[in-house]
Amino acid sequence: MTLSTESTRFLEDLKVYLLASGKNEQTTNEIVHELEDHLIEAESDGKSVRAITGESPAAYIQSISKEMAFDPKEVFWNVLQIFLGASSFLYLQNLLNGTTTFSMLLVGGFLLISIVYLTTLALLFRQDALRDSARPRIMLYGIHGSVHILLIIGLLIVNGLIDSPKITLSLSVGWMIGALLIVWILVTAWKTKTWILPIALLVYFAPQIILRSVFDWSELTSGLVGYAVAAITITVAFIRESKQDQSKSSSH
Amino acid sequence: MSSTQMLKGILDGCLLALIAEEEIYGYELATKLKAYGFADISEGTIYPLLIRMQKLGWIEATSRVSPSGPKRKYYSITTSGMEELAAFTKRWHHLSMSVESILKEDD
Numbered sequence: 393m394t395l396s397t398e399s400t401r402f403l404e405d406l407k408v409y410l411l412a413s414g415k416n417e418q419t420t421n422e423i424v425h426e427l428e429d430h431l432i433e434a435e436s437d438g439k440s441v442r443a444i445t446g447e448s449p450a451a452y453i454q455s456i457s458k459e460m461a462f463d464p465k466e467v468f469w470n471v472l473q474i475f476l477g478a479s480s481f482l483y484l485q486n487l488l489n490g491t492t493t494f495s496m497l498l499v500g501g502f503l504l505i506s507i508v509y510l511t512t513l514a515l516l517f518r519q520d521a522l523r524d525s526a527r528p529r530i531m532l533y534g535i536h537g538s539v540h541i542l543l544i545i546g547l548l549i550v551n552g553l554i555d556s557p558k559i560t561l562s563l564s565v566g567w568m569i570g571a572l573l574i575v576w577i578l579v580t581a582w583k584t585k586t587w588i589l590p591i592a593l594l595v596y597f598a599p600q601i602i603l604r605s606v607f608d609w610s611e612l613t614s615g616l617v618g619y620a621v622a623a624i625t626i627t628v629a630f631i632r633e634s635k636q637d638q639s640k641s642s643s644h
Numbered sequence: 645m646s647s648t649q650m651l652k653g654i655l656d657g658c659l660l661a662l663i664a665e666e667e668i669y670g671y672e673l674a675t676k677l678k679a680y681g682f683a684d685i686s687e688g689t690i691y692p693l694l695i696r697m698q699k700l701g702w703i704e705a706t707s708r709v710s711p712s713g714p715k716r717k718y719y720s721i722t723t724s725g726m727e728e729l730a731a732f733t734k735r736w737h738h739l740s741m742s743v744e745s746i747l748k749e750d751d
Contacts (some may be wrong), residue, residue, distance in 0.1 A: 422717070426716075426717050430671045444688040445686060452688055459699070460695060
C-alpha cells in the first residue's frame, strides 16, 4: 500500500530535519521506517497523519529530534566529505596545470568555508522541514550557494595577494594524492549511491584533458569549456531529478 | 491543566506495563493505549517516549518479520525496566490514594 502525499511529505521532512540536526543516519532511518509502518496501518484504518503527529507535525518532528543523540562522528564525516568533494576540483585542476604548491591559507580557508557552508545549509534544510509549505525555497538555496562560490573566489583572490606558508609536493606525490582522492570519491559515491560528484568531476575534467592534449587549447579556454559543460550537465540532471520527484509525488 | 498534559507524565509507566505484558510493536501499542481510554493523545506521542526508554535501558527493540509480512520493531522490557515499572506502580498507588482522599474530603 502506498502512503498519502501528506504522510510521505511528513516522513521526508522528518528525515531531512533529523539528518540536518546531526543525528545518526542509521537511527534516523530506523525511526522513519517505524513511523512509515505506523502510517501505513493507520491510513488503512482510515486515520490521517494528524492522528499520529497531533496538530503540529513540526512540533512532533522536534519532539523526536530532542530524544535522539547528536552524532559528532556522522557530522565529522559529512564535513570531510563536503571539504574533500569541493577541494577535489581545485586540487585536480592545479595538478592538471602542473601546480603542486598549496598555501596553508588556501587549505585552511577552504576547510572553514566548507564548515560554514554545511552548517548554514543544514540550518536551511531544518527550516524547510518545519515549514507548512511543501515548496522548497529554491531562490534561497541559490543565493546560499552563490554566496559560498563568491567566498571561494574571494579566498582565491586573497590567497594570490597574501604570502602565507606553503606546502610543496613533488609531482609524483601530488598525483598519488590525486589518485587517492579520486578513489575515495568513487568509494563514497558507491557507498552512498550518489554519483553526482564523480559525474561532475568527469564532465569538468574530460573536455579539458581532450581539448588540451588533442587540440592543444590553452589552460584558460579549455578550463572555461570544462566549467560550461559541467554547469550544463548538473543543471540538466537537477531539472530531470526534480521532474521525476514531482511525477512520483503526484502519482501518490 | 488539560487531561493530555496530565496523562503525559504517567505515559512512561503505562507503556512499560503494556510492554511487560508481551512483546509489542508501535502501532499495536498505540491501539492498546487508545483502547484503555487514552483517546486524547495523538498516536505518535509514544515514539519519542520509546526512544527515551530505550536510551535509559528500560526496554529493548528487536527487528523481525511480522506475521502480516513487513519487518517490524518489537519492544520488550528489560530487568531495569521491570524495576522501573515496580517503582512507578508504587509511586502511582501513593499518588492516586492521596488524590482520592483529597477528593473524598471535598465531597
